[in-house]
Amino acid sequence: MRAVLAPVAGLVAVLVAGAVIGGPATAAPRAGQVTLSGVMGGDLPRLRCAVPAITVGSAASLRAFHKAMAACADRFWAERFAAAGLPYSSPEVTITSGADSVCGRLSGAGAHYCPEQRAIxxxxxxxxxxxxxxxxxxxxxxxxxxxxxxxxxxxxxxxEALYLPASEQARRVLSHRLEMQAECYAGVFYSSALKSIGPGIAWDDWLDAVRQAEESEVHGKPRNLAFWQDRGYRGGATGFCNTWTAARAKVG
Known part of the structure; x- marks a missing residue:
């Protein structure tokens, strides 16, 4: 990612404004700010996506599942941005079993987002x-x-502009706020798409599983990750996802 040089107060305002696509606004947008408020609040239409079954041991079935999930998420967010009158572009999505990718060599398992390439x-x-x-x-x-x-x-x-000059402790908190907002956004998506996904687990049981996961220095405490995911799910709007002004205890 590229560094952005701007006054800290202005950066915080962008972070707050960027947290809102409908739902309760947590701060008034300033002139010239990008704001996504006023959209996607209230009842969302149920999103119907064809997400296939997964067969144990079958990489092909996992690929098909990921492709269907990507199409579902892309459709959901494209519709939300369109409703806000804002431009939306899809990320590049790569599904691999190797360590090399468009983002370079991957360290660790799971999924990764690469900002410069706008790739998942x-x-x-x-x-x-x-x-x-x-x-x-x-x-x-x-x-x-x-x-x-x-x-x-x-x-x-x-x-990133706040992160670069920050102390190690402040960086950790900024990382948690970023990751927990992404968790909340996932919850917003689930509020519309969960039935189509067919998760195979009740929502409250899923949250219990999240709470029992191992703590990550990058992501923060599992109980807080579960809190923000549930907040997005029950709120159904990204306006519920402002982690940037939340108490530190909620993003630790």
Missing amino acids: VIRITRHDLRDPFRMNVAHSVAHEWGHHVQQLTGVLRAQ
Whole structure:
């Protein structure tokens, strides 16, 4: 990502404005700001997506699942941006079982978002083949699409400009705020698409599973990740996803 030089106060304002596509506004937009407020609040139409079954041990079925999830997420966010009268562009999506990608060599498993390329890379692992838990697999797409929304709304650039000069502790908090907003955006998507996904688990049970995951230095405490994902799901609008002014206890 490129650094963006701007006053800190202005950057925070962009982060707050970029958090809102409908739902309760948490700050008044300033002149010249990109704002997504006033859209996607209230009842969302149920999104119908054809998401196929996954067969244990079948890389082809995982690829088909990821492709269907990507098409579903793309349609959802394209409609939300269109309703806001804002431009939307789809990310490049690559599904691979290797370590090399359009973003360079991948470190670790799972899905990755690469801002400069505006690309989502999904890596199929041996664990996925052995235990393709449907909601886990779906979430890899939903969360990374949240980062793409952050890219399109300027949040990633604003966060980077705050991140570069920050102390190690401040960087950790900024990282948590970014990741938890992406979790919340995934929840907003689920509020419309979960039935089509057919997660194979009740929502509250899924949240319990999220809370019991291992803590990540980048992502923060699992209980907070579950909180923001549930907030997006129950709110059904990205206006519920302003992690940037939330108390530190909610993003730790």
